[in-house]
Amino acid sequence: MVERTPFLNFFTHLILFIGFVFCIAPFVVVVVAASHNLKDVNDVPMSLLPGSDFWVNIKTAWTTADLGPKLLNSFIMATGVAAGKVIISALTAFSIVYFRYPGRMLIFWLIFITLMLPLEVRIVPTYAVVANVLEPYQAILDLTGISWLIEKVSGVHVALNLGMLNSYPGLILPLIATATGTFLYRQFFLTVPDELTEAARMDGAGPLRFFIDVLLPLSRNNMAALGTIMFLWAWNQYLWPLLITTDQSHATAVTELKQLIPNVGGAPEWHIAMAGTLIVMLPPLVVVVLMQRWFVRGLIATEK
Amino acid sequence: MEKRVTFGKWTIGILFAVPQLLLIFTFFYWPAGQAVYWSLTLQQPWGGGNIWVGLDNFRSILSNADYWNSITASLVFAGISTGLAMFIALVLAALTDRQLAGSRLYRVVLIWPYGIAAPALAMAFRFILAPEAGFMAMVNQVWPGFWDPGLDGADAMASIIVAFSWKYVGYNFIFFLAAFQAIPRSLVEAAAMDGSGVIRRFWDIQFPLITPTIFFLLVINITESFQDSFGIVDIMTSGGPANATNLMVYKIYSDGFKGLDYSGAAAQSIILMLLIIVLTIFQFRFIERRVHYR
Numbered sequence: 001m002v003e004r005t006p007f008l009n010f011f012t013h014l015i016l017f018i019g020f021v022f023c024i025a026p027f028v029v030v031v032v033a034a035s036h037n038l039k040d041v042n043d044v045p046m047s048l049l050p051g052s053d054f055w056v057n058i059k060t061a062w063t064t065a066d067l068g069p070k071l072l073n074s075f076i077m078a079t080g081v082a083a084g085k086v087i088i089s090a091l092t093a094f095s096i097v098y099f100r101y102p103g104r105m106l107i108f109w110l111i112f113i114t115l116m117l118p119l120e121v122r123i124v125p126t127y128a129v130v131a132n133v134l135e136p137y138q139a140i141l142d143l144t145g146i147s148w149l150i151e152k153v154s155g156v157h158v159a160l161n162l163g164m165l166n167s168y169p170g171l172i173l174p175l176i177a178t179a180t181g182t183f184l185y186r187q188f189f190l191t192v193p194d195e196l197t198e199a200a201r202m203d204g205a206g207p208l209r210f211f212i213d214v215l216l217p218l219s220r221n222n223m224a225a226l227g228t229i230m231f232l233w234a235w236n237q238y239l240w241p242l243l244i245t246t247d248q249s250h251a252t253a254v255t256e257l258k259q260l261i262p263n264v265g266g267a268p269e270w271h272i273a274m275a276g277t278l279i280v281m282l283p284p285l286v287v288v289v290l291m292q293r294w295f296v297r298g299l300i301a302t303e304k
Numbered sequence: 305m306e307k308r309v310t311f312g313k314w315t316i317g318i319l320f321a322v323p324q325l326l327l328i329f330t331f332f333y334w335p336a337g338q339a340v341y342w343s344l345t346l347q348q349p350w351g352g353g354n355i356w357v358g359l360d361n362f363r364s365i366l367s368n369a370d371y372w373n374s375i376t377a378s379l380v381f382a383g384i385s386t387g388l389a390m391f392i393a394l395v396l397a398a399l400t401d402r403q404l405a406g407s408r409l410y411r412v413v414l415i416w417p418y419g420i421a422a423p424a425l426a427m428a429f430r431f432i433l434a435p436e437a438g439f440m441a442m443v444n445q446v447w448p449g450f451w452d453p454g455l456d457g458a459d460a461m462a463s464i465i466v467a468f469s470w471k472y473v474g475y476n477f478i479f480f481l482a483a484f485q486a487i488p489r490s491l492v493e494a495a496a497m498d499g500s501g502v503i504r505r506f507w508d509i510q511f512p513l514i515t516p517t518i519f520f521l522l523v524i525n526i527t528e529s530f531q532d533s534f535g536i537v538d539i540m541t542s543g544g545p546a547n548a549t550n551l552m553v554y555k556i557y558s559d560g561f562k563g564l565d566y567s568g569a570a571a572q573s574i575i576l577m578l579l580i581i582v583l584t585i586f587q588f589r590f591i592e593r594r595v596h597y598r
Contacts, residue, residue: 008502012399016410019396019473023414026428026470029438033431044441092324099317100310107321114332116584120531120553121576124560124569125338126331136334177331182324190307197309207311211320236421238535239553243561254421258539261430270431270438281424288419292412295419299475300482 030281033274034058041271053271061276065256066248071283073171073245074235074252080172081234082227089181089226090219094211096182097189098197111179119174120239127243130170134160166247175234181226184298188222189215225298228291235284253280339577342570354567361571371572373547374555377461378530381551385465386525389472390518396473397480398506411481417474422467422535429467430540453541457548460541464549467536468529476521483517484510523583530580552576 028048033041035054040047062068096108119126129135138160141147147158164170192215200210216223241252260276262268288295311317343361345354365371396414400407417425432438435452444451453460487510495505534553537543543550543558550558552572560569 016399030428042437088324091320095317095320101314101317114328118531121573122335125335129335174331177327194309238423257423277424277427281420284419
């Protein structure tokens with residue numbers, strides 16, 4: 001800064017240091033508590049020196065909540081959502097920006113509106129749709145009389161049914177169905193110079209070729225940012241996986257954490273709970289640390 | 305802004321939008337429409353059709369004391385946690401923006417909390433704030449019975465507020481810091497040359513320039529406090545004690561999936577949707593003004 005302000009500088013360091021401590025303290029507590037045994041973790045005050053049972057606790061938490069397969073499920077879901085968002089958003093933005101067709105603005109607004117309503121508030125009917133993904137189409141056929149017609153003509157009773165509860169598509173697809181990334185790409189595509197498109201067209205490139213060979217390589221940064229942020233977002237989802245994975249085989253690590261809350265009346269096994277918490281919070285934290293630049297850029301770009 | 309050069313074949317253009325349109329129709333528009341329909345009918349939990357009841361569901365919900373209690377709890381939660389998370393983040397970002405030694409470290413570390421899943425941080429805070437172990441137990445040793453989120457509604461509310469604010473300080477910090485750094489240095493330096501002090505500069509130059517960010521974050525924090533709180537509530541308090549932390553989304557979940565009252569849950573969803581739509585419209589108006597601003 002421009003002037004010498006020793007007092008203010010001291011004050012700045014002090015406040016930032018306090019902020020730093022508050023930010024880091026829960027992480028420290030989780031790690032330290034995860035290294036204690038049952039007696040030490042319940043000591044008042046708990047010792048902030050690490051104990052010696054860290055790996056034992058990690059192992060116990062891992063087996064108690066069956067975290068191996070659950071982490072794999074989380075990983076599949078988060079990767080699926082991130083990849084899906086990156087691909088589908090790019091396609092949509094390309095369509096909106098580079099074509100002039102009737103109803104283009106309608107499509108734009110249809111997509112725009114999805115930004116307003118998060119999954120949490122339409123959770124009950126979305127659950128019903130996932131129980132039978134073809135329900136909307138069945139309803140359309142019924143309402144338009146087409147299924148009646150088919151039954152009259154061919155004698156086949158139309159009953160479309162495709163359940164997605166306890167499946168990866170059921171976990172992933174409803175989470176992709178918002179337009180978060182579309183506008184990130186749209187903003188970016190609008191900054192791509194028209195000359196590039198003209199040159200590509202003169203060289204005889206069609207839309208698909210232009211999209212794959214010119215536009216996608218240019219938007220690598222956007223993809224990294226969007227992919228990172230969506231991976232984190234999906235990994236951290238809780239309500240949706242909790243609802244649709246009634247069967248343990250598709251449950252995610254985050255929802256399994258609940259298994260580790262010490263029961264009322266049981267032994268207060270906080271050391272195991274904290275070991276499990278550490279395992280579940282670690283993967284997104286690693287992603288944040290490694291991809292911090294993209295993550296921050298993505299946050300600021302998607303929300304604005 | 306529009307492209308001058310486009311591709312002519314419009315059928316191909318629509319094809320590129322089809323995957324997105326199918327997804328949002330199936331998993332967004334249909335369920336949203338269904339929610340409206342259910343909220344106006346009495347849905348049998350185990351099938352068997354539904355009866356048209358008009359606005360009865362809304363009437364019964366709005367005359368239910370539990371529902372008003374959940375609205376109040378949501379508003380208290382949203383107000384206090386948003387205020388805390390924004391104020392702390394603003395102070396930290398303003399100070400980090402002074403770019404003294406070590407500010408890079410703060411910039412890196414202060415973002416971490418946002419990457420943590422709400423249930424995981426809820427678990428950590430459940431332990432830290434447990435009455436019999438962890439850190440509040442020390443306070444309880446000095447004043448027995450001072451702190452018990454399992455029995456005292458205010459303590460339970462304080463717990464979920466602390467957990468939520470902790471996460472969103474990191475999030476808000478990113479945006480505030482970006483906003484501060486977008487202010488031209490020369491502006492602040494010129495003011496300093498004219499002899500205005502740090503606090504004066506903050507109020508007269510920096511603060512007015514970051515007001516769009518403040519309003520933007522205000523809306524995001526409030527809307528997120530309605531959604532992202534679910535995991536925190538479920539792990540820390542399960543809506544208790546005595547419904548003290550039964551926030552709106554949690555009540556929709558427990559009424560709909562535990563109580564199997566789909567119609568009631570749908571009506572609650574509609575009310576929450578309207579609330580969020582109003583907030584979002586406000587947000588977009590603000591962003592437009594922000595674009596105009598620069």
